[in-house]
Amino acid sequence: MDAPEISVIPKPLLLERGSGEFRFGSHTPVTLRNGLPELGPEGYRLTVDADGVTFEADTPAAVFHAEQTLRQLLPPAALREAGGPDTWPLPHVQIIDAPRFRWRGVLLDVARHFLPKREVLRFLDLMALHKLNVLHWHLTEDQGWRVEIKRYPRLTEVGSWRRETLGDGRPHGGFYTQDDIREIVAYAAERHITVVPEIDVPGHSTAAIAAYPELGNQDVPAAAGPREVWTRFGIATTVLNVEDATVAFYQNVMDEICDLFPGDYICLGGDECPKEEWKASARAQQRKAELGLSTEEDLQAWFLHQISAHVAAKGRKLLGWDEILEGALFPGTVVSSWRGTEGAVEAARRGHDTLTSPCTWVYFDYRQSDAPGEPGAPWAAPTTLERAYAFEPVPEDMPSDLASHVIGSEATLWSEYMPSPRVVDYQAWPRLCAFSETVWSGAERDYDEFRGRLVKHLERLDALGVEYRPLEGPRPWQEQPAARWRAEEAE
Amino acid sequence: MDAPEISVIPKPLLLERGSGEFRFGSHTPVTLRNGLPELGPEGYRLTVDADGVTFEADTPAAVFHAEQTLRQLLPPAALREAGGPDTWPLPHVQIIDAPRFRWRGVLLDVARHFLPKREVLRFLDLMALHKLNVLHWHLTEDQGWRVEIKRYPRLTEVGSWRRETLGDGRPHGGFYTQDDIREIVAYAAERHITVVPEIDVPGHSTAAIAAYPELGNQDVPAAAGPREVWTRFGIATTVLNVEDATVAFYQNVMDEICDLFPGDYICLGGDECPKEEWKASARAQQRKAELGLSTEEDLQAWFLHQISAHVAAKGRKLLGWDEILEGALFPGTVVSSWRGTEGAVEAARRGHDTLTSPCTWVYFDYRQSDAPGEPGAPWAAPTTLERAYAFEPVPEDMPSDLASHVIGSEATLWSEYMPSPRVVDYQAWPRLCAFSETVWSGAERDYDEFRGRLVKHLERLDALGVEYRPLEGPRPWQEQPAARWRAEEAE
Numbered sequence: 001m002d003a004p005e006i007s008v009i010p011k012p013l014l015l016e017r018g019s020g021e022f023r024f025g026s027h028t029p030v031t032l033r034n035g036l037p038e039l040g041p042e043g044y045r046l047t048v049d050a051d052g053v054t055f056e057a058d059t060p061a062a063v064f065h066a067e068q069t070l071r072q073l074l075p076p077a078a079l080r081e082a083g084g085p086d087t088w089p090l091p092h093v094q095i096i097d098a099p100r101f102r103w104r105g106v107l108l109d110v111a112r113h114f115l116p117k118r119e120v121l122r123f124l125d126l127m128a129l130h131k132l133n134v135l136h137w138h139l140t141e142d143q144g145w146r147v148e149i150k151r152y153p154r155l156t157e158v159g160s161w162r163r164e165t166l167g168d169g170r171p172h173g174g175f176y177t178q179d180d181i182r183e184i185v186a187y188a189a190e191r192h193i194t195v196v197p198e199i200d201v202p203g204h205s206t207a208a209i210a211a212y213p214e215l216g217n218q219d220v221p222a223a224a225g226p227r228e229v230w231t232r233f234g235i236a237t238t239v240l241n242v243e244d245a246t247v248a249f250y251q252n253v254m255d256e257i258c259d260l261f262p263g264d265y266i267c268l269g270g271d272e273c274p275k276e277e278w279k280a281s282a283r284a285q286q287r288k289a290e291l292g293l294s295t296e297e298d299l300q301a302w303f304l305h306q307i308s309a310h311v312a313a314k315g316r317k318l319l320g321w322d323e324i325l326e327g328a329l330f331p332g333t334v335v336s337s338w339r340g341t342e343g344a345v346e347a348a349r350r351g352h353d354t355l356t357s358p359c360t361w362v363y364f365d366y367r368q369s370d371a372p373g374e375p376g377a378p379w380a381a382p383t384t385l386e387r388a389y390a391f392e393p394v395p396e397d398m399p400s401d402l403a404s405h406v407i408g409s410e411a412t413l414w415s416e417y418m419p420s421p422r423v424v425d426y427q428a429w430p431r432l433c434a435f436s437e438t439v440w441s442g443a444e445r446d447y448d449e450f451r452g453r454l455v456k457h458l459e460r461l462d463a464l465g466v467e468y469r470p471l472e473g474p475r476p477w478q479e480q481p482a483a484r485w486r487a488e489e490a491e
Numbered sequence: 492m493d494a495p496e497i498s499v500i501p502k503p504l505l506l507e508r509g510s511g512e513f514r515f516g517s518h519t520p521v522t523l524r525n526g527l528p529e530l531g532p533e534g535y536r537l538t539v540d541a542d543g544v545t546f547e548a549d550t551p552a553a554v555f556h557a558e559q560t561l562r563q564l565l566p567p568a569a570l571r572e573a574g575g576p577d578t579w580p581l582p583h584v585q586i587i588d589a590p591r592f593r594w595r596g597v598l599l600d601v602a603r604h605f606l607p608k609r610e611v612l613r614f615l616d617l618m619a620l621h622k623l624n625v626l627h628w629h630l631t632e633d634q635g636w637r638v639e640i641k642r643y644p645r646l647t648e649v650g651s652w653r654r655e656t657l658g659d660g661r662p663h664g665g666f667y668t669q670d671d672i673r674e675i676v677a678y679a680a681e682r683h684i685t686v687v688p689e690i691d692v693p694g695h696s697t698a699a700i701a702a703y704p705e706l707g708n709q710d711v712p713a714a715a716g717p718r719e720v721w722t723r724f725g726i727a728t729t730v731l732n733v734e735d736a737t738v739a740f741y742q743n744v745m746d747e748i749c750d751l752f753p754g755d756y757i758c759l760g761g762d763e764c765p766k767e768e769w770k771a772s773a774r775a776q777q778r779k780a781e782l783g784l785s786t787e788e789d790l791q792a793w794f795l796h797q798i799s800a801h802v803a804a805k806g807r808k809l810l811g812w813d814e815i816l817e818g819a820l821f822p823g824t825v826v827s828s829w830r831g832t833e834g835a836v837e838a839a840r841r842g843h844d845t846l847t848s849p850c851t852w853v854y855f856d857y858r859q860s861d862a863p864g865e866p867g868a869p870w871a872a873p874t875t876l877e878r879a880y881a882f883e884p885v886p887e888d889m890p891s892d893l894a895s896h897v898i899g900s901e902a903t904l905w906s907e908y909m910p911s912p913r914v915v916d917y918q919a920w921p922r923l924c925a926f927s928e929t930v931w932s933g934a935e936r937d938y939d940e941f942r943g944r945l946v947k948h949l950e951r952l953d954a955l956g957v958e959y960r961p962l963e964g965p966r967p968w969q970e971q972p973a974a975r976w977r978a979e980e981a982e
Contacts, residue, residue: 077670083614116913117956118613121572161968173968174913179568180956182966186574420911422607422665465608465671477652477664 006091007453009433010131010440018092022048023075025087031057035062036096043098046070046369048090057228061133061192068129069095076459103355103408104439105134105196106432111141111207112233112415114160114174119421121187126261126429126466128191130436135188136267136410138198138320139176142230142238142367144176144208147197149256152249159207162229165419182259194320197261200269202240202303206230209238215249217241217277217284224277231418237274242287242299251310258314265334266311269319270304301327308333319355322347336410338363341395346400348405357410361391364431365414368469373479376427377417385471389447411435417480422467426478428459429468430454430481497582498944499563500924501931502623513539515565516578521546527587537561552624552683559620560586565723567950592884594846594899595930596625596687597923602632602698603724603906605651606666610912612678617957619682621927624859626679627758627810627901629689633697633721633729637666638688640747643703643740651699653720656910672751688752691760692741693731693794697721698728706740708732708768708775715768724907728765733778733790749805756825757802758763761795762812769947787883792818799824799954810846813838814829827901829854832886834844839896840888848901852882855922856905859960864970867918868908880925880938902926908971913958917969920952920959921945 035058036045044057044066055066071079074088106127110120124135139147144473145159161173176184188195207229209216216227216238225238240246257266275296275297288299300325308318308330318333322343325335329352336355337343347354359366359380367376374382389468393409413430418424433454437445451471461468469478497508526549527536535548535557546557560572564641565579597618601611615626630638652664667675679686700707707718707729731737748757766787769775779790792815799809799821803836809824812836816826820843821829827846828834838845850857852870857874858867865873885901902923909915924945928936942962952959960969 079675080670081678082681083674116958118609122609161966169972171968171970173966174958177953179571179954183571183574187572192571461666461668467607467665475652475664477662479662481660 005456006073006093007456008069008095009450009451009453009457010437011371011442011450012069012095012097012130013442014094014096016094018049020050020092022050022052022090022092023087024053024090028052028087030070032057032063032414034058039098043096044069045071045096046093046097048073048093048313050092053090054294060362061121064128064192065097065131066491068131069097072457076456076463078475079460079463099131100442101406101408101439103134103410104132104436105136105355105408105410106428106435107136107138107198107357107410107412107414109138109141109413109415109418110146111138111144113172113419114144114146115415115421116174116182117176117180118211119424120184123424123428124184124188124191126195126432126464127193129460129464130432132432132436133193134408134410135193135195136166136198136412137195138200138414140199140207141204142226142236143233143234144173144175144229145207145211147173147199147257149253150175151252151256152179152208154211155208155253158211159229162207162231164231166232176254182270185261191260194263194265194266195261196263196265196318197257198267198269198319199250199257200267201307202234202242202273203271204269205240206238208238209240212249215240217281218281220277224280235272235274237276238451239273239277240303240330241281242278242284242303247303247306250307254311257315258311264317265319266316267313267319267336268304268307269321270300272323273300275300275453295406297412299325305330321473325350329477332474334407339396344395344406345398348402351405353405353407355408356393356395356406357412358391361387361410362409362435363414364388364410364411364427364435365417368427368431369482371473373474373481375423375474375478375480378415383431385431385434386447387460388431389445389450391435391438392440392443394443409435409439425467426469426474429466430458430471431469433457496947497584498947499586500941500944500948502661502931502933502944503533503560503586503588505585505587507585507667508542509585511541511583513541513543513581513583514578515581519543519578519672519934520825521561523548523554525549526827530587530589533593535560536585537588539564539584540581541558542632544581546758547938555619555683556588556622556720559622559841560588563948563951567947567954570951570954572914580583589620589759590931591899591933593694594618594625594901595623595927595954596627596846596899596901597623597919597926598627598629598689598848598901598903598905600629600632600906600958601637602629602635604663604910605635605637606906606912606915607665608667608671608675610915611675614915614919615675615679615682615684617923617955618684620951621923621953623927624929625899625901626684626686626905627689628686629691629905631690631698632695633717634724635664635666635720636702638672638690638748638751639666639668640744642743642747645702646669646699648904649702650720651744653698654721655722657723669747671752676752685754685756686752687747687754687756687758689758689760689810690744690748691762692798693757693791694762694764695727695760696787697727697729700731703740706731706737708772710774711768711771715771718738726765728764728767729766731794733769733775733794736792738797741798745802746805747799749807755808756810757807758810758827759795759798760812761791762829763814764791766791771969788817796821813916816841817963825898827928829903830887835886835897836889836893839893839980842950844898844903846899847884847886847897848903850881850903852878853902853926854905855879855918856908859918859922860964862964864965864972865912866908866965866969866971868905874922876922876925878936879922880928880936880941882926882929883934884929900926900930916958917960917965920957921949921962922960924948 031054033056044062056114155278156175160175335347344354366380367374522545524547535553538545546556647666651666826838835845857871859864
């Protein structure tokens, strides 16, 4: 067997190929040496020569990244679970590598459609292969609550499933026990991935309100919004009320969440919170007056502040969507800018770190082409692979002295249009291959050169059984009759 | 942490618990000694005492079974992928164990609904935990052809997907490349599981005919049966023609199948082949006359003989469903008796080995209760867990001198009513736990005692993320509105 072509994704800083080849087996030892300090905590040098494989790396994360690169130097078949030869050809090479950003995230929405634990673990494996290191885990929604909270069992008993989806007549649901969560967090940690849980408040909370109606604005007629776990998609007008008891409820929830997720960050959402209910609720208006607040936006900021302060008192930092810029920001909160990148600039101006996640560039629930059978959110312009690859994490209009506030980016996999793990595969890959280079590799990018490497890389995804979107378009059974989704949306 | 209760499934021959406990970690060595000859090739003795763990076993399969038992002696959390302590408590115990039958099979139908490779690998893991050792892999059907055949690429290009299912307007499909097949077979072999492929002929072949119309009875009006990959369920009247070219086609297919699957057995199906087309086809009638045959049943036997002889010439043995008893049996063919157990008795009388797989006992696509929301085939009486546990592999009316012809049994997971891996989990577990005892453990069984052990065993399935049917009935999101399936069936 010939030594394989070299096509590492994400692209390393520097790669120099030698002329020889080394035979590598699962028991071949790897020499480990001190790293090069200038490469930072995640950087490494990987050398393959006649003596074998050497990693120069100073941290377990850097060693892990070197291992992931090594896997990509082997033939694709080496990634299969069984059936290979004893040794594989490994080209002589020197690679020097380090990431551009420290936060290389993917949002995984398991609330609109549940993903079984095994699929979350597999997703972590695939993230690791691409050197992505933050799983932003969207766990609660109008359409479902996915994490067991011991103090409030109805959150999962009632909130973890819905009667049907878009009128299909079939129940859908599922949740992770606390043991499942600890397993997933530990599995991620072994892969140097931090899991950032998102408990979205005060909007996107219909499932919680269905479980505990006292969390909702009960003096507003139910007809104003859904009060069962929502069976449709969109922005629900149903939101949490602003009672002290509701604040206390979520503080208690956060106590359990902070115990389960040891990472530095907790996401409180804060996005898409319509103010209709608070405007219509006499009780919410009374609370606004009691608290000395003048607008509903102030009420939202007050609510988020109460939860944020509680979480911050445990030594954690907060993450929220750019809507939280409408009110006072809790100190140290990181802002994820999704409605364009203006929020990132604004956050940086206000002295906050920020993530860029602009929907028209890195929302991978959007379609990958505008062909009729292309799956994905039908109402948005497509995000092609080429466009995903052209994403630049630092906004053009970010003042250069504030650019260091951009600590990274996140691609998102919102799951309204991803009813099964097979569809998640289709939407995530290969767009996340492109995204991984935008956050790991240098700012200089050449799409044609990337595409050449990707063709080889897709053989790896084949070996791993990933049902990605082929470059030429969906396989026949991956097509989604667009008319069907559109009709469902219009219902 | 206390030493765990002992509740091994399938139940070992003999289990004696001691009073102490040993701390076992992932690096703890296990002592391996020669086995006890009277326990046969798969039997083992497993001892845990103050000195640690000892296996007495003579074959890799026996050592593997001992390891699976050991996993069940650990606390359930030890089965999780990550996050446990360094060592676990292991009770002092002596276990002597050996299987009752050598063929402990499960039929997995990936043709009516495709299962991605990862789900097949996971299913093999779960089979191994329950000491099931034959995966009867149903790869071709009216509704889809799932295995790449290099010589006939249209079998997967055309045959691996259908336009829709029961009028749902969504395409469905997928297939395994030959590399995928080799990986799965190797992965199974590492777990001492043999994969027996089924290429079903001459019925259940609409997907192949859609790909290569010349395989069908082209002189019969198309209106007589489906000619595209079938989008409905039931018994299609569309069947293969009886031309020499069709025989040669399938002999060529079998050449590739035999290369991919190194096990002793190949299944040719042979079930549910309606004779309407052959009766209506002038060409089939002409062939019958040419071949000197008098009935359409003879035509079927002739067809199967041609393929069987070709496969047998490669040193393989044949497996077929009990319908093949309607004609002359090819020498050495094993008969799987599914329409009751009469076929098993008949096969044994004719000197053939046989598997029992009676549909009213071990067809796990049937419902697990008759409650309104219970998923599964709505037209069959339920197969409860208790009934599954009461299955006796040797038919009552099998003459005792022929009983040794019963080499084992197979449970089946036909997938018309299993549109996703989550539903496969629900139907398979815990009924396969019960089935595993009927084929591994002794003939004496006490359901209440089993149920007590099962309650503990379900904690293992929880740790493994298996979405089994809870003993008290489906979780809300596992319910299947019966009315919906019935309406679809009636269409």
